[in-house]
Amino acid sequence: MTDTIDDVTFDQMRQLVGLVDYDATKDPFPVKAMDAVVFTVGNATQTAWFYQAAFGMTLVAYSGPETGQRDHKSFVLKAGSARFVVNGGVAPDSPLHDHHRKHGDGVVDLALEVADVDQCIAHARAQGATVLEEPHDVSDEFGTVRMAAIATYGETRHTLVDRSRYSGPYLPGYVSKAGRARKRLFQAVDHCVGNVELGRMDYWVEFYNRVMGFVNMAEFIGDDIATDYSALMSKVVSNGNHRVKFPLNEPAIAKKKSQIDEYLEYYGGAGCQHIALATNDIIGTVVAMREAGVEFLETPDSYYDDPELRARIGEVRVPIEELKRHRILVDRDEDGYLLQIFTAPVGDRPTVFYELIERHGSLGFGKGNFKALFEAIEREQERRGNL
Numbered sequence: 001m002t003d004t005i006d007d008v009t010f011d012q013m014r015q016l017v018g019l020v021d022y023d024a025t026k027d028p029f030p031v032k033a034m035d036a037v038v039f040t041v042g043n044a045t046q047t048a049w050f051y052q053a054a055f056g057m058t059l060v061a062y063s064g065p066e067t068g069q070r071d072h073k074s075f076v077l078k079a080g081s082a083r084f085v086v087n088g089g090v091a092p093d094s095p096l097h098d099h100h101r102k103h104g105d106g107v108v109d110l111a112l113e114v115a116d117v118d119q120c121i122a123h124a125r126a127q128g129a130t131v132l133e134e135p136h137d138v139s140d141e142f143g144t145v146r147m148a149a150i151a152t153y154g155e156t157r158h159t160l161v162d163r164s165r166y167s168g169p170y171l172p173g174y175v176s177k178a179g180r181a182r183k184r185l186f187q188a189v190d191h192c193v194g195n196v197e198l199g200r201m202d203y204w205v206e207f208y209n210r211v212m213g214f215v216n217m218a219e220f221i222g223d224d225i226a227t228d229y230s231a232l233m234s235k236v237v238s239n240g241n242h243r244v245k246f247p248l249n250e251p252a253i254a255k256k257k258s259q260i261d262e263y264l265e266y267y268g269g270a271g272c273q274h275i276a277l278a279t280n281d282i283i284g285t286v287v288a289m290r291e292a293g294v295e296f297l298e299t300p301d302s303y304y305d306d307p308e309l310r311a312r313i314g315e316v317r318v319p320i321e322e323l324k325r326h327r328i329l330v331d332r333d334e335d336g337y338l339l340q341i342f343t344a345p346v347g348d349r350p351t352v353f354y355e356l357i358e359r360h361g362s363l364g365f366g367k368g369n370f371k372a373l374f375e376a377i378e379r380e381q382e383r384r385g386n387l
């Protein structure tokens with residue numbers, strides 16, 4: 001296959017996010033890709049600037065009062081195949097202000113690109129999903145988009161988008177808007193993690209299996225790891241070819257207050273916890289983002305000096321001293337290895353944060369790093385007085 005996804009080739013995408021082969025004809029809810037991660041924030045104008053200046057994203061489209069959208073401003077940003085949409089209320093009575101009052105800055109929609117919106121909605125409805133928007137066409141001079149939406153955890157939704165008959169910059173109602181050219185720092189969204197309430201992880205795993213035909217991936221964090229190191233339980237669902245991966249976390253009863261409990265308290269319920277961005281040069285990305293002021297979680301020296309870690313990870317593409325200098329984590333499984341690092345929360349509330357991930361064959365999520373990650377997050381939590 002040679003098709004490209006916004007100048008990321010299929011083979012590059014296979015390496016970036018760890019694609020596997022599967023038979024789409026047997027899929028009751030075939031998903032092509034993440035369409036967009038949609039945020040509601042307190043100040044979209046400045047948040048859009050942040051993603052350009054600090055995350056190297058390119059502004060591509062806009063909708064707001066100047067284009068006839070009087071309720072809110074909406075900025076569309078891209079990096080390779082990754083698309084973020086940042087919305088903030090303008091009209092004093094905009095419902096976006098109510099959402100923001102309750103949740104703070106957060107992800108409201110994990111929009112998915114599908115080939116057949118009606119087929120997906122029919123299947124989801126038959127499986128008991130809440131259909132928030134019935135399938136409908138939206139058109140302008142660039143063509144027609146077919147859309148619908150279903151509810152998932154908390155107040156989060158999955159908008160389904162068929163944009164195969166559309167050539168505009170994002171959706172009807174948006175105009176092209178060019179920002180300053182930036183050096184691209186990542187190429188794709190690798191996975192989006194949902195935090196759900198205690199005891200609800202299996203419910204949502206089953207929801208994705210049943211409603212969206214997602215499959216369970218091998219990686220999970222159970223009781224054994226949870227109690228001592230992670231304070232969370234985690235399972236991962238994905239669409240058939242692993243292009244779209246949704247890890248689902250719930251709090252675990254641990255020795256200290258769980259980071260998931262902290263999220264649930266400050267977000268006001270279940271929601272999207274972190275978005276992992278795939279890069280083919282994690283060191284370059286981390287250097288550029290740090291330079292722009294993005295804060296990353298610290299990892300203790302002891303993590304890198306541990307002979308057990310060195311034995312476990314073996315040879316990776318850069319010397320471990322370089323990983324140590326940049327505080328990048330490394331994990332290996334039977335398929336290969338991955339490099340990863342986590343930012344501090346990017347908003348005011350201790351909720352949404354980012355991960356950078358560089359995959360070399362591994363289809364995992366860094367389970368082996370839970371102990372190190374847990375210790376790092378715990379130190380941050382302690383500084384906020386929430387431990």
Ligand SMILES: [Fe+2]
Binds near residue numbers: 191193274276355365
């Ligand atoms: Fe992750």
